[in-house]
Amino acid sequence: MRIPYQQLSNQALQAILEEFVTREGTEYGSVELSLDDKVAQIRRQLSNATVVVEYDPLSESCQLVKLDK
16 A cells, blocks of 8 residues: 655654665665665655555555656
């Protein structure tokens, strides 16, 4: 189920973004970015609608999903 990120509280969205960018195996290229920079990068992708938030009611978890355009 797709959740518009604008409907999430700032605290909830921040937690989802931080959890996503700190997952082992997340790749950001050859330059190491700070947590804040990584979160800002994903926020821009949400704003540009290249990434969306999806909620899975079975696992009761959220995922960030990149859309193919």
